[in-house]
Amino acid sequence: MSSILFNVVVQGILTGLVYGLMALGLSVIFGVVRVVNFAHGEFAVIAMYAAYLLFSALRLDPLIAMLPIALGFFGIGYALQRLLINPFIGRPAHEQFILLVGVAIIIVNGLLMIFGPDARPTNLSYAFDSFAIGPLFIDKVRTYAAIAALAVTGLLFAFFRYTHTGTAIRACADNLVGAAVVGLDVKRLYALTFGIGLACVGAAGTLMVTIADATPALGPAYTLLAFTIVIIGGLGSMAGALIGGILIGVSEACAGFLITPSMKSMFSFALLIAVLAFRPEGLLGKRT
Amino acid sequence: MTDKNHMTLSRRGLLAGTAAAATLISAPGIVRAQAKTLKIGVLLPRSGYLAQSGQACHRGATISTKVLAGYGHSVELVHVDTESSADIARTQAERLINEGAQCLVGPFDSAAALSIAQVCEQRQVPFVINIAAAPQITEQGYKYLVRNFPTGGQLVTNGLNLIKDLLAATKVAPKSAVFLHANDTFGSAQRKAMDAIFPKAQMPFQLAESIAYDPKAQDLSVEVTKIRALNPDLVLVVTRAADAIKLVRDMVRQRFEPKGIISPGSPGLYDEEFYQALGPFADFHTYNLPWANPKAQMTQALEAAFKPAHPSNRFAVDCFNVGFTFEALLIAADGFKRAGTANGPDLMKAIKETNLADHVMIGGPIKFDEKGQNNGIISAVVQNRGRTPTVVLPQASATMAPVMPMPPWQGRT
Numbered sequence: 001m002s003s004i005l006f007n008v009v010v011q012g013i014l015t016g017l018v019y020g021l022m023a024l025g026l027s028v029i030f031g032v033v034r035v036v037n038f039a040h041g042e043f044a045v046i047a048m049y050a051a052y053l054l055f056s057a058l059r060l061d062p063l064i065a066m067l068p069i070a071l072g073f074f075g076i077g078y079a080l081q082r083l084l085i086n087p088f089i090g091r092p093a094h095e096q097f098i099l100l101v102g103v104a105i106i107i108v109n110g111l112l113m114i115f116g117p118d119a120r121p122t123n124l125s126y127a128f129d130s131f132a133i134g135p136l137f138i139d140k141v142r143t144y145a146a147i148a149a150l151a152v153t154g155l156l157f158a159f160f161r162y163t164h165t166g167t168a169i170r171a172c173a174d175n176l177v178g179a180a181v182v183g184l185d186v187k188r189l190y191a192l193t194f195g196i197g198l199a200c201v202g203a204a205g206t207l208m209v210t211i212a213d214a215t216p217a218l219g220p221a222y223t224l225l226a227f228t229i230v231i232i233g234g235l236g237s238m239a240g241a242l243i244g245g246i247l248i249g250v251s252e253a254c255a256g257f258l259i260t261p262s263m264k265s266m267f268s269f270a271l272l273i274a275v276l277a278f279r280p281e282g283l284l285g286k287r288t
Numbered sequence: 289m290t291d292k293n294h295m296t297l298s299r300r301g302l303l304a305g306t307a308a309a310a311t312l313i314s315a316p317g318i319v320r321a322q323a324k325t326l327k328i329g330v331l332l333p334r335s336g337y338l339a340q341s342g343q344a345c346h347r348g349a350t351i352s353t354k355v356l357a358g359y360g361h362s363v364e365l366v367h368v369d370t371e372s373s374a375d376i377a378r379t380q381a382e383r384l385i386n387e388g389a390q391c392l393v394g395p396f397d398s399a400a401a402l403s404i405a406q407v408c409e410q411r412q413v414p415f416v417i418n419i420a421a422a423p424q425i426t427e428q429g430y431k432y433l434v435r436n437f438p439t440g441g442q443l444v445t446n447g448l449n450l451i452k453d454l455l456a457a458t459k460v461a462p463k464s465a466v467f468l469h470a471n472d473t474f475g476s477a478q479r480k481a482m483d484a485i486f487p488k489a490q491m492p493f494q495l496a497e498s499i500a501y502d503p504k505a506q507d508l509s510v511e512v513t514k515i516r517a518l519n520p521d522l523v524l525v526v527t528r529a530a531d532a533i534k535l536v537r538d539m540v541r542q543r544f545e546p547k548g549i550i551s552p553g554s555p556g557l558y559d560e561e562f563y564q565a566l567g568p569f570a571d572f573h574t575y576n577l578p579w580a581n582p583k584a585q586m587t588q589a590l591e592a593a594f595k596p597a598h599p600s601n602r603f604a605v606d607c608f609n610v611g612f613t614f615e616a617l618l619i620a621a622d623g624f625k626r627a628g629t630a631n632g633p634d635l636m637k638a639i640k641e642t643n644l645a646d647h648v649m650i651g652g653p654i655k656f657d658e659k660g661q662n663n664g665i666i667s668a669v670v671q672n673r674g675r676t677p678t679v680v681l682p683q684a685s686a687t688m689a690p691v692m693p694m695p696p697w698q699g700r701t
Contacts, residue, residue: 004517011509116335119530121565128540128569128697137542139509212506213530256510257517262471262500264510 003135008257009250010138014146016249018207020242021149022222023229024156025200031236032173032193035085035096039104041222043198046107047073047205048214052120055209062122063144066206070152073202074195081194086187104219111216119213127210145207152203153242156196160238169193173236228268232275234285243283247271325362326624328617329384331394331404336372337504338397340529340559341609345396345418347601348610351593352617358589361621370400378403385411390630393616396609398422399473401435408432412632414623414639418616419609421553422477426661432636434660436615438553438578438667440477441485446667447552447576448489453681454550454574454669455492458692462493462521462547468511468535469526469554470503478526478554496520503531512538521547525554532556533565540569540697547693551575553667560605563675568701571672572694579668579679580607581650590614590648604676611648618647619654650685 026040037043050069054060084103088096129140160166171179172189180186212218229248233240248268256264275282330349333342349365356363366389370377377400381392385407391414395401401420408415409432417425417435421443426435438446455461467482469475479498486495496518501511508531515523523546527535536549550573551557557573580587587607594603594610603610623639624630644654652664669681673688680690 004513008510008513011513119337121533123565128537130541130543132543139541142509217504218506253510257514260500261505261508261511261514262502265502 005254005257007136007138008253010136011142012250012253013246014138014142014249015211015253016246017146017149017153017242018204018211018245019225019229019249020245021152021207022201022204023226023233023241023245024153024238025197025204026226027230027233027236027238027241028156028200029194029197030230031238032169033081033085033089033190035089035194036093036100037197038097038100038223039107040201040226041224042104042107042219043073043076043201044205044208044222044226045111045214045216045219047202048209048212048218049111049115049120050202051206051209052122052214055122055124061124062206062210063148066148066152066203069206070199070203074199076195077198078191078195080198081191082187085194086190089190104223108216108219111219115214115216119215121213122209124210141210145210148207149204152200153238156200157238159196165189165192169196225268228272231282232272234282236286237282237284240282240284247283325364326621326630327364327366327388327390328620329366329368329381329389329392330613330617331368331370331377331380331384331392331400332396332613333372333400334367334369336370337530338372338528340561341419341555342370342372342396344559344601344606344609345394345613347594347598347606348590348613349393349617351590351597351610352614355586355589355593355614356617356621359586359618361618361625363617363621363624365617370395370397372397374399374403378407381407382411385413389413390632391416391620391624391635393613393620394418395420397474398425398477401425402473405430405433412636414620414632414636416616416620416639418613420474422473423481424477426659430660432632434619434639434642434656434662436619436654436662436665437612438665439481439661440474440553441481442663442665443553443577443667444478444481444485445489447550448485448491450576450667450669450681451550451552452491454576454690454692457681458690460547460692464494464496464518464520465522465524466496466515466518466520467498467524467526468515469498469500470528470531471500472503472528474554475500475503475526478552482524482552493522495524501531503528505531505534507538508534509538509542511535512542512544516542516544523549525549525551525556527551527554527556529556529559529561532559532562536566536569536573543697545694545696549573549694551577553577555608557672558605558608558670558677560601563605563672567675569697570675571700572691574669574671574680574690574692576667576669577608578612578649578651578665579670579677580611580648581685583685584646584648586646587611587648602676607677615647615649615654618644 029037047069051062051065054065126140130137168184169189229244230241233244251267252264255267332345334346368380377395381404393416396419398420401417409430415433419437421440423439469479557575563570591603619642627634627638651666668679670677671680678688680686
């Protein structure tokens with residue numbers, strides 16, 4: 001029994017790492033640009049469809065397709081920020097909310113028109129394989145997706161820590177006026193940040209297609225999931241997003257195993273309520 | 289003043305007279321049209337999470353007009369997608385009736401059936417259910433509804449009895465089973481039926497646990513891990529096509545190999561997508577369901593029409609959905625022929641008096657009780673063999689012998 005529970009925890013951690021990568025994009029965008037991307041999950045679903053199309057047409061494994069898709073999403077994010085979102089910076093939060101909810105609705109309905117509501121599976125050759133480690137059976141797809149998510153997260157941390165652009169973006173996040181005074185091009189840095197955030201969600205969506213079948217209905221569910229994770233981890237905290245993802249993954253898996261699978265989502269929200277009640281800034285968020 | 293009033297009355301009189309004359313002139317035409325062709329609205333989940341089965345039913349509906357014409361019935365079908373949503377089913381039923389549908393058929397979903405039944409009751413339009421098993425559908429006193437499909441209780445009763453036959457035929461003696469079911473309307477109804485019937489059914493194994501799952505879940509890894517922890521000999525399942533794929537995929541990944549995966553009466557294990565997605569892992573799953581009678585002349589006529597119309601689909605795979613959808617349309621057309629009118633109350637009366645000896649599915653004549661339920665539908669044991677549904681019991685209609693325990697996942701090609 002204990003080995004099976006351990007198996008459940010490991011599966012939860014692996015899924016949680018991919019969730020964490022998806023939430024990371026949301027956290028990065030909010031941490032710097034101070035805009036909450038309410039179309040975040042919908043962008044993840046676009047990435048799932050992109051991965052599905054690349055696999056169907058070119059037999060390109062999503063783990064490889066992740067790179068061009070993330071690059072493409074960076075471009076989309078950069079352009080979106082410059083053309084659509086930038087005029088809304090500094091405007092009331094409800095106007096930003098309406099704008100991005102509108103974008104989300106357009107994405108979901110666009111996907112429905114193009115692909116229809118049916119789930120699109122990516123039938124990978126190793127989809128049925130698993131690693132046997134003692135009594136543990138760990139899915140290959142989940143393991144690969146989690147390793148890729150960790151790699152992308154590591155690259156992102158390194159970018160913000162060790163590059164000039166990353167440092168400049170962090171400067172914008174810490175003190176916007178100071179950053180502008182020293183001559184940083186804030187608008188360009190905002191666009192870069194939005195691009196990086198969407199590249200994260202592009203990579204996460206591509207990895208998700210190895211675990212779940214693509215369908216437009218997943219968009220709002222993923223947005224809600226990403227919000228739950230960043231609120232638990234701390235809005236604006238990159239490490240918090242990753243830890244929040246793992247917590248959600250493990251709590252859902254354990255609740256499903258120990259109580260009842262059909263109610264596992266309820267425990268994510270219970271965790272969210274607990275965090276909001278006892279530590280409203282999130283586990284790793286800064287007190288304001 | 290008097291003149292004005294008189295003038296007004298004359299104008300009204302003229303209008304009324306014109307309307308009456310128009311009605312009189314057109315009425316025989318309408319009567320003639322009603323006497324010739326029945327306009328049927330066919331509501332099916334052709335998209336969404338029930339799409340695989342809904343599409344199979346739709347394939348049945350599309351060939352039915354021609355086959356029914358061969359038996360002297362004239363019907364006009366209007367096809368509508370319910371998108372696997374009970375709310376959309378309700379609004380589409382309203383729309384169909386507003387656009388002149390004289391009878392509704394469908395909807396391969398208990399929740400949608402309950403929605404449509406309310407509309408049909410209000411509008412006094414007959415509703416013939418092709419597939420939907422929730423018992424409450426025929427327990428709520430609807431007068432404009434008949435169901436040519438077993439209730440959840442009947443499915444489970446027949447299914448459990450056939451499991452006994454299957455175990456006797458294969459000489460397998462399982463000690464325990466786990467019941468895994470979707471937590472939607474159909475799955476919950478099956479759970480209730482299982483809870484009520486299993487203790488009285490004197491099955492030769494224990495039911496270790498019943499586990500509900502969300503059919504829209506991304507994967508069923510936790511559910512499978514939970515089953516693996518209980519280590520049952522049999523897994524009894526009530527699934528849909530998409531989640532049946534997820535279930536088997538996670539069982540293979542976790543290398544969990546029960547002696548058998550058996551559905552006591554649900555879809556999911558016999559859809560084309562199931563075979564395509566799982567390949568060799570789709571074989572040896574068993575389902576106890578009503579099935580098309582290959583020896584019936586009407587089944588053969590249906591199969592002959594199916595092949596050229598849907599060359600990329602197999603009748604052997606689709607025959608459950610195709611058969612029940614065709615039979616629902618047959619019931620409506622036959623009732624219309626006997627009633628001689630599409631007037632709702634008269635047509636419904638005729639449909640309730642149905643007595644069809646010649647039909648497609650295995651079982652006695654199609655007849656309805658006072659609640660609109662056909663109680664004469666029986667089940668067969670069907671097993672996936674070579675990625676094809678194959679009747680393995682009862683022996684009289686079996687084309688292969690049942691296999692149990694099922695072969696291990698490893699080494700399947």
